[in-house]
Amino acid sequence: MRLPFLFLLILFSILTTRYFFFFSERHVYVVGDKISMEHTFLQEPKRNAFGQYFFVNDMLISLPLGQPIGYGEKVKISGVVTQIESKDKEALLTVKNSNVKKLPRNQFLAITGILRQKVISAFEMYLPPKESGLLLGIVLGIKDKIDTEYYQRLRDVGVLHVVAASGSNVSLVAGFLLGFFSLFVKRRVAILFTVLGISFYSLISGFDPPIVRASLMAIFAFAALAFGKQNYSAYILIVTAFVMLFIKPELISDSGFQLSFASTVGIIYIKPLVDRMMHLKVLKFVRDDIGTTVAAQLATIPIMLSAFSSYSLSSIAVNALLLWTIPPLMVAGGLASITSIVWAPLSFPFLLLAHPFLWYFETIVDLSSKFAGRLEVGSIPVTLLCGYYLLLLTCILATRKKT
Amino acid sequence: MRILSIIANLYFGNAQEDMKKYLLLFALSLFVLGTTAIYQYAKYTDKKLHITFCNVGQGDSIFIRTPQGADILIDGGPASNVLDCLANHMPFWDRDIEIIYLTHPDADHLTGLIDVFEKYNVLYFGTSDAPKDTDVFKQLNQHIAMESIKKNFIYRGDSVKLSDGVAIKTLWPTVEYTHSGEEDTNNYSLTQDLSYGSFHVLLTGDIPFQILNSIMPTLTDIDVFKPPHHGSKTGVDEYTFQHILPKAAVISVGKKNRYGHPNNGVLGILQQNNIPYYRTDEMGDIEFVTDGKTWKIK
Numbered sequence: 001m002r003l004p005f006l007f008l009l010i011l012f013s014i015l016t017t018r019y020f021f022f023f024s025e026r027h028v029y030v031v032g033d034k035i036s037m038e039h040t041f042l043q044e045p046k047r048n049a050f051g052q053y054f055f056v057n058d059m060l061i062s063l064p065l066g067q068p069i070g071y072g073e074k075v076k077i078s079g080v081v082t083q084i085e086s087k088d089k090e091a092l093l094t095v096k097n098s099n100v101k102k103l104p105r106n107q108f109l110a111i112t113g114i115l116r117q118k119v120i121s122a123f124e125m126y127l128p129p130k131e132s133g134l135l136l137g138i139v140l141g142i143k144d145k146i147d148t149e150y151y152q153r154l155r156d157v158g159v160l161h162v163v164a165a166s167g168s169n170v171s172l173v174a175g176f177l178l179g180f181f182s183l184f185v186k187r188r189v190a191i192l193f194t195v196l197g198i199s200f201y202s203l204i205s206g207f208d209p210p211i212v213r214a215s216l217m218a219i220f221a222f223a224a225l226a227f228g229k230q231n232y233s234a235y236i237l238i239v240t241a242f243v244m245l246f247i248k249p250e251l252i253s254d255s256g257f258q259l260s261f262a263s264t265v266g267i268i269y270i271k272p273l274v275d276r277m278m279h280l281k282v283l284k285f286v287r288d289d290i291g292t293t294v295a296a297q298l299a300t301i302p303i304m305l306s307a308f309s310s311y312s313l314s315s316i317a318v319n320a321l322l323l324w325t326i327p328p329l330m331v332a333g334g335l336a337s338i339t340s341i342v343w344a345p346l347s348f349p350f351l352l353l354a355h356p357f358l359w360y361f362e363t364i365v366d367l368s369s370k371f372a373g374r375l376e377v378g379s380i381p382v383t384l385l386c387g388y389y390l391l392l393l394t395c396i397l398a399t400r401k402k403t
Numbered sequence: 404m405r406i407l408s409i410i411a412n413l414y415f416g417n418a419q420e421d422m423k424k425y426l427l428l429f430a431l432s433l434f435v436l437g438t439t440a441i442y443q444y445a446k447y448t449d450k451k452l453h454i455t456f457c458n459v460g461q462g463d464s465i466f467i468r469t470p471q472g473a474d475i476l477i478d479g480g481p482a483s484n485v486l487d488c489l490a491n492h493m494p495f496w497d498r499d500i501e502i503i504y505l506t507h508p509d510a511d512h513l514t515g516l517i518d519v520f521e522k523y524n525v526l527y528f529g530t531s532d533a534p535k536d537t538d539v540f541k542q543l544n545q546h547i548a549m550e551s552i553k554k555n556f557i558y559r560g561d562s563v564k565l566s567d568g569v570a571i572k573t574l575w576p577t578v579e580y581t582h583s584g585e586e587d588t589n590n591y592s593l594t595q596d597l598s599y600g601s602f603h604v605l606l607t608g609d610i611p612f613q614i615l616n617s618i619m620p621t622l623t624d625i626d627v628f629k630p631p632h633h634g635s636k637t638g639v640d641e642y643t644f645q646h647i648l649p650k651a652a653v654i655s656v657g658k659k660n661r662y663g664h665p666n667n668g669v670l671g672i673l674q675q676n677n678i679p680y681y682r683t684d685e686m687g688d689i690e691f692v693t694d695g696k697t698w699k700i701k
Contacts, residue, residue: 051538065538066545128495129486129522147483328428355495356435357428 004235011242022249029059029081029093036078038103042206044144045069060084060094067100071116071206072109076101115341116204120145122340126351131358135351137163138326139333141205153369155308158315159322161210161259170214172330173201174222191222209244209251210260216240217264237264255307259300266299267292269396274298289323290316298392302385305377313373321364325357332357443494448472452569452599454627455690457488458683461633461657461664462511465606466492467597471567475502477595477606479516486518488688499524504557504571505543506593506608508535513543520546532556532581533591556581557593568695572596574618575610589632594618596625600695605649607631612640619646626698627691628652630673630680634665644676651700652680653689660684 029035037056045054045063052063061077063069079095086092105113119140123132133145143151143163154160177197181190195218202215220236241261244251251257274291293316297304304311312318332354339346447453450470457464459480466488467475474493479485489500500523506512508530517539519525528547547554558581562572575594585591592608594615605625607615609632628649631638633656652673654665665682673680681689681700690701 065542068542068545124522125498128490129483129518130490132522147486149484328425328432331425332429352436353429353432356432356439359435359439 007235008238011238015242015245018246019249029057031081031083031093033081034078035081035095036076038074038076040074040106040109041069041071043142043208044071046144058093060092061098061100062094063098063100069102070113072113073105074103076103112200112203116140116142118344119204119337119340122336122344122347123351125344126348127355127358130362131355134163134358134361135329135333135336135354138169138329139337140201141169141208141211150365153365156312156374157318157365157368158312159318159365161263162322162326169326169330170198170201170211170218172327173334174198174218176331176334178222195219195222209254209257212244213240213257213260213264216243237261237268255303258303259307262299262303263296266295266297270298270392271295273396273399290320293319293323302380302388306380306385310377311375313375314368314371318364318368321368322361325361329354329357329361439495447494450694452602452693452695453492453690454597454604454693455488455492455688456629456653456655456681456683457485458687458689459485459488459515459655461660461662462515463506463608463629463633463655464488464512464515465629465655467569468492469565469567469569470599471565472497473501473565473567473569474499475504475571476500476516476519477504477593478506478512478608479503479514479519481511481514483515483518485515486522489519489523491688492690498522499526502527502529502563504528504593504595505530506606507531507533507588507591508537508540508543509588509609510537510539512608514539517543517546520550520552525550525552528552528554529557529561529593530554531576531591531593532558533588534586535588569597569599572598574621575614589637590614592631596622599693602626602693602695602698604691605629605647607638609633609635609638611637612643615639616642619643622647625649626651626693628678630654630665630669632664633657633660633662634669634682635662636666636668639669639672641672641675643672644678648676649678652678654680654682656682656684658684 039054039056039061041054043054045052047053047065051065052067052069054061054063056077059081069075077095077098077100079098081093082096084092084094120136120142123136124145126132127135130147130150133147133150136142136145141163146154146163151160151163154163174194174197177194178190181193181197184190185193198215198218202211205211217236217240220239224236244257271291274295278287278291297316301311332350336347336350336354339350447468452470453468455466455468457466457480460482462481463478464480464485465477467477469475474497476485476489500519503516503519503525505516505528520543546552557573559573559575559577562570564570573593573595576591581591589609589611592610593606594608594610595606597604597606601624603622603625604627605622607629611631615631615638625647626649628647628651630652634654656664670680683689691698692701693699
């Protein structure tokens with residue numbers, strides 16, 4: 001018991017020191033500041049009829065439409081910080097008359113960008129726009145190909161996590177790669193190749209927090225497996241959170257990061273309890289999905305309410321209806337991605353196979369968005385959040401002791 | 404150990420069982436795909452002309468599918484929602500659009516075309532020679548140049564006749580007018596008579612009534628008329644229908660738009676002339692289907 005405690009204490013101390021330096025050195029921008037900073041695009045800027053826009057350090061930066069920016073491009077942004085009012089009437093910092101100058105692109109990112117573009121082009125060539133956007137989101141976490149209105153609809157019905165190429169998607173990729181490499185090389189080498197494969201997948205997806213979290217977890221899980229230390233798997237989640245926060249401390253306030261971790265904790269610790277309580281013999285086909293959704297939602301409801309001020313009342317039902325389509329979509333979409341890099345027409349049969357699942361997905365989202373009820377709340381006090389999680393922790397510990 | 408088994412299950416699963424499940428699901432997928440393909444083939448090769456006024460909000464976009472399956476798009480609306488209209492009125496395997504016309508380069512007619520160019524193979528692009536220098540127009544021209552799409556300026560007298568009998572005759576602008584130095588891009592709107600057999604549709608972009616009225620005497624019977632400029636008072640006046648009386652009018656307009664379109668005066672003129680009108684903000688996509696003799700609204 002002493003060793004794990006010491007281990008956690010060391011991690012906590014390192015992280016606290018990291019945060020101390022992070023907050024003491026962080027520059028808080030105010031109106032009138034002259035800025036000059038560099039930014040690398042791992043997601044393309046958003047576009048509307050008037051121009052392109054993206055966020056750096058919570059500041060809105062605008063670009064003219066005639067200056068196309070692609071994945072992996074590096075730019076230098078200079079200008080003066082100013083304040084505008086957002087659509088929701090909130091104050092928003094932006095850079096007035098921003099000068100965005102392209103810098104030489106990192107060669108590795110340039111190659112990754114070409115591969116990513118090949119996949120996007122093939123999907124868009126062989127699938128209708130809505131379906132291609134959805135599949136790119138599910139398989140690679142590329143969200144900017146989904147139109148804004150549809151994206152909002154996915155959020156309204158509570159299935160946005162599906163198009164973020166979430167943890168279970170990464171686990172499917174990991175399982176597939178390990179199975180594939182194990183056919184040709186020894187297990188340890190296969191694990192090494194799988195880890196490289198997952199890292200590449202994470203890079204192509206644009207280092208979205210949920211994917212990075214799942215990728216790191218998979219990598220640590222494989223490392224534990226390779227060295228015969230399976231019993232350490234309980235610490236994988238903590239080490240993953242530590243690594244991510246150490247590298248990028250500002251992630252602590254990112255709702256994607258919070259949701260990703262809380263839902264994983266929910267699936268690991270709450271799902272077994274939910275499974276024991278559920279006796280849905282009739283719905284055997286979707287029972288596991290319902291259990292996963294309930295567990296993940298129990299662990300994330302306060303974060304969702306804080307981040308979005310609303311909760312979709314139908315999301316458990318909608319998730320139960322949709323989650324079974326994700327594995328076949330990942331398999332078909334994954335094979336289509338690999339083949340499209342070789343030669344675009346090779347991806348056509350796989351994309352055709354994905355098509356009916358995408359229709360089904362869309363139909364369910366469209367129908368449920370018409371009937372979905374939403375629970376709207378204002379701001380939630382921190383004490384209430386803490387109270388909820390303490391209660392949840394007590395329930396988990398009490399049930400574990402009984403068993 | 405429970406945690407380990409969950410993680411192991413998450414990462415490795417049961418390969419053999421999974422394989423069986425996937426094969427079953429993909430067999431089901433193939434069945435659905437085959438059935439849908441047969442249904443859509445029958446639906447879209449009915450030897451009839453389909454004209455859809457897309458519900459793109461405050462803007463214009465008209466999609467035409469000819470009896471032999473050629474796809475024509477006139478304007479792209481103000482946003483990417485034109486893609487929904489195309490997806491709903493084209494077979495799922497069809498990624499080609501044979502002709503795109505841009506009536507004039509205003510954002511509410513042009514912006515959606517950028518998404519269309521990105522996601523479909525466009526074979527030909529025609530537009531009026533109107534002066535415009537906006538970013539969005541530059542971006543459209545970049546796409547056209549990058550993809551080496553054939554591009555032409557269209558003038559009065561130009562016409563296209565397809566082998567299945569569908570014809571598009573351009574009535575405005577004249578070559579002389581495009582050199583007039585006029586700055587209002589609406590005045591350059593392509594105004595076109597689309598015909599199939601005895602069925603005629605008059606498509607007008609945002610043309611003002613002063614120009615439209617001068618064209619009207621040259622027209623034959625018009626079945627469907629699109630009042631210019633989303634039903635604005637600049638599009639028609641009481642003299643517009645002296646020469647023709649369309650059997651129906653379609654107003655392409657956004658719900659609760661800030662311009663107050665369609666204008667009540669215009670709706671009054673349509674009513675006075677007993678012309679039934681249909682609005683995209685109220686009905687969504689409005690589709691006309693014709694065999695060249697009779698027509699109906701879907």
